[in-house]
Amino acid sequence: MNKFSRRSFFKLSGITAAAAATTPLAACASGSDIPHAAGITGKAADLPKAKGPRVVVVGGGWSGLTMAKYLKKEHPDFDVVLIEKRGLFMSCPITNLWLADQVKLEFLDHSFLDAAKNNNYIFFNATVIDVDRKSRKVYTEQGYLKYEYLVLAPGIDYNYSAIGVTDPVDVNTLKTNYPAGFMPGSEHLSIKNKLAEFEGGVFVLTVPQGNYRCLPAPYERTCMVAAEFKKQKIKGKVLLLDGNPDITIKKDGFHHAFDELYKGIVEYQPGAIIKSVDVAGKTIKTEFDSYKFDDGAIYPRVRASRLIETLGLVKPDSPQFEANIDPFKYNVIGDEHVYVTGDARPMGFSKSGNTSNSEAHYVAKVIAAHAQGKEIPWESPHTVCFSAVMIDPLESISVDAHYKYNEKEKHFGFYDVKMVQNWSADRGQANLEWARGMYRDMFS
Numbered sequence: 001m002n003k004f005s006r007r008s009f010f011k012l013s014g015i016t017a018a019a020a021a022t023t024p025l026a027a028c029a030s031g032s033d034i035p036h037a038a039g040i041t042g043k044a045a046d047l048p049k050a051k052g053p054r055v056v057v058v059g060g061g062w063s064g065l066t067m068a069k070y071l072k073k074e075h076p077d078f079d080v081v082l083i084e085k086r087g088l089f090m091s092c093p094i095t096n097l098w099l100a101d102q103v104k105l106e107f108l109d110h111s112f113l114d115a116a117k118n119n120n121y122i123f124f125n126a127t128v129i130d131v132d133r134k135s136r137k138v139y140t141e142q143g144y145l146k147y148e149y150l151v152l153a154p155g156i157d158y159n160y161s162a163i164g165v166t167d168p169v170d171v172n173t174l175k176t177n178y179p180a181g182f183m184p185g186s187e188h189l190s191i192k193n194k195l196a197e198f199e200g201g202v203f204v205l206t207v208p209q210g211n212y213r214c215l216p217a218p219y220e221r222t223c224m225v226a227a228e229f230k231k232q233k234i235k236g237k238v239l240l241l242d243g244n245p246d247i248t249i250k251k252d253g254f255h256h257a258f259d260e261l262y263k264g265i266v267e268y269q270p271g272a273i274i275k276s277v278d279v280a281g282k283t284i285k286t287e288f289d290s291y292k293f294d295d296g297a298i299y300p301r302v303r304a305s306r307l308i309e310t311l312g313l314v315k316p317d318s319p320q321f322e323a324n325i326d327p328f329k330y331n332v333i334g335d336e337h338v339y340v341t342g343d344a345r346p347m348g349f350s351k352s353g354n355t356s357n358s359e360a361h362y363v364a365k366v367i368a369a370h371a372q373g374k375e376i377p378w379e380s381p382h383t384v385c386f387s388a389v390m391i392d393p394l395e396s397i398s399v400d401a402h403y404k405y406n407e408k409e410k411h412f413g414f415y416d417v418k419m420v421q422n423w424s425a426d427r428g429q430a431n432l433e434w435a436r437g438m439y440r441d442m443f444s
């Protein structure tokens with residue numbers, strides 16, 4: 001029966017997904033609601049029969065990979081399936097170092113198959129397109145899976161309209177010609193190619209407003225691009241347009257690096273809130289100024305992955321369309337079988353790999369406990385982030401922090417912060433060692 005689905009109704013009536021998300025059944029659609037469901041998506045996916053309670057994890061990034069491994073460790077009876085649309089893992093952390101030739105591409109790439117084999121779960125290379133929370137089915141283009149628990153860890157998407165670019169042609173040109181390089185894969189390769197071909201002029205980088213992915217990464221990238229210009233003797237300038245009033249983290253270390261190491265190469269413009277981008281004219285307009293550029297990587301505002309919105313799970317007051325979850329237990333409000341973790345969460349934690357990894361260790365325990373009718377005390381995520389500022393030798397600065405909940409203001413803030421803002425070769429090596437340790441934790 002081809003019923004008129006609830007979601008189609010919202011789309012046609014012009015009711016926004018955020019508004020739809022406030023209704024309890026917004027995320028529920030039956031298989032027959034999907035136009036082509038009768039074909040492949042309406043059938044069970046071709047996977048081994050579940051040998052225990054099935055836990056489906058969506059997204060094989062830093063959060064999902066850790067989650068899949070530790071769900072199995074915390075509750076060996078769980079039958080864990082990791083669904084990921086990419087065929088190969090490419091790390092975002094350390095890409096800035098790779099741009100400056102401090103590591104090889106192999107350092108960043110890892111096999112999802114090895115992670116699944118080493119940790120006794122199923123890797124399903126597919127794309128999730130819908131979820132029916134009533135019948136506990138998750139739909140992919142290759143059929144559906146039934147779940148006992150579902151963890152959504154789909155990461156982020158970009159919001160170009162927040163920097164005044166709304167025409168689909170312009171958005172597409174911007175994405176293609178000046179990719180942000182904050183989602184894993186082709187974007188980073190394109191930026192690397194740009195640097196190899198850059199003959200001089202202005203190379204623009206931007207820092208968005210809001211809680212964007214990896215606070216220090218745009219500043220680290222600025223240092224690495226400037227270091228390349230210095231090394232290759234390119235007569236170029238790195239123009240960093242920051243939508244924030246000042247450097248958002250490790251401020252003294254980055255300011256010091258811009259002034260000491262890259263004087264005359266880095267031009268830092270704080271408070272540069274982008275109002276529009278003239279893609280053809282290669283010009284960025286802020287409220288008061290206009291900046292011409294020759295090439296670059298433009299990082300727009302970040303939002304949670306569109307999957308969260310498609311499923312009607314957006315927190316009503318979230319400016320970044322993040323998920324409506326319990327901030328301590330991570331389950332979708334009113335549903336203890338669906339969890340959202342990683343950069344799609346609404347809590348003001350740093351959107352970082354280490355944060356996602358430590359959080360997944362905790363949420364795996366939450367789910368394992370729930371399956372046994374228990375609860376566990378809240379554990380703070382742990383943010384550890386090294387930033388390279390200098391190459392040959394590689395030298396880095398770092399931050400290490402936990403979080404504390406402020407009952408009065410109802411939000412989380414940094415707690416027990418250790419900042420090292422004087423760069424050193426020891427930190428540079430610790431930077432690489434940190435990444436190796438993280439990859440081991442996800443893949444071995």
Ligand SMILES: Cc1cc2nc3c(=O)[nH]c(=O)nc-3n(C[C@H](O)[C@H](O)[C@H](O)COP(=O)(O)OP(=O)(O)OC[C@H]3O[C@@H](n4cnc5c(N)ncnc54)[C@H](O)[C@@H]3O)c2cc1C
Binds near residue numbers: 058083094354355384
């Ligand atoms: C340049 C750069 C440098 C960084 N440096 C650091 C650092 O030094 N330290 C640090 O801790 N963090 C760093 N980060 C941040 C870190 O990469 C992210 O915070 C982390 O990847 C978030 O993990 P996640 O699992 O939420 O999202 P992701 O890692 O992006 O994973 C999401 C996954 O979900 C998949 N997916 C999405 N939708 C679907 C779907 N419908 N079906 C199937 N699969 C789907 C995606 O393909 C992706 O693999 C850096 C990021 C960048 C860009």
